Amino acid sequence: MWNYLWPVLVVIGANTFYNIAAKSTPQNVNSFASLVVTYLVAALLAMVLFFITSPNKNLMSEFSKINWTSIVFGIAIVALEFGYINLYRAGWKVSVGSLVTNIGLACVLLIVGVLLYKEVISLRQMIGMAICAVGLILISK
Structure with a gap:
């Protein structure tokens, strides 16, 4: 562990x-x-x-x-x-800028994982990406 x-x-x-x-x-x-x-x-x-x-x-x-x-x-x-x-x-505030960039990065890396490394995205991960997208919209306002 x-x-x-x-x-x-x-x-x-x-x-x-x-x-x-x-x-x-x-x-x-x-x-x-x-x-x-x-x-x-x-x-x-x-x-x-x-x-x-x-x-x-x-x-x-x-x-x-x-x-x-x-x-x-x-x-x-x-x-x-x-x-x-x-x-x-x-x-950008340190509390928001890093959060926005890291959420965006996580979503991009899910796609990269599928395209380059043949990883499988689960339904849970797709829902998570959607929630992240909504969160990015809310936190960036």
Whole structure:
């Protein structure tokens, strides 16, 4: 059970600080300058954690195993963070902006799951998507 639960807790905790940081990014700083610092810190932390957790400690060997997903992941993360910074700069409340984007994401990922991964959507999930759509309309007003 713990192996199933701890990643959820990490995502919730990290997303909490993520949204606080995005909302607190100064208005007068260029978003991309801020993201340069963000990624320098992230790269340093990732490298330290690699050497702590990897039994072989050969970073170049690991780089040779990387495929297109790391590049797309990097592009997606920059777009995500740029979007969140500007979402909050546009005036969204932290309590609403994140909720709206995450509900929208959940609905899109249900469709992606069906189209790309051959997952099956149950009637319960379809009803949930409809309720989410109504909720998005209500919360965005």
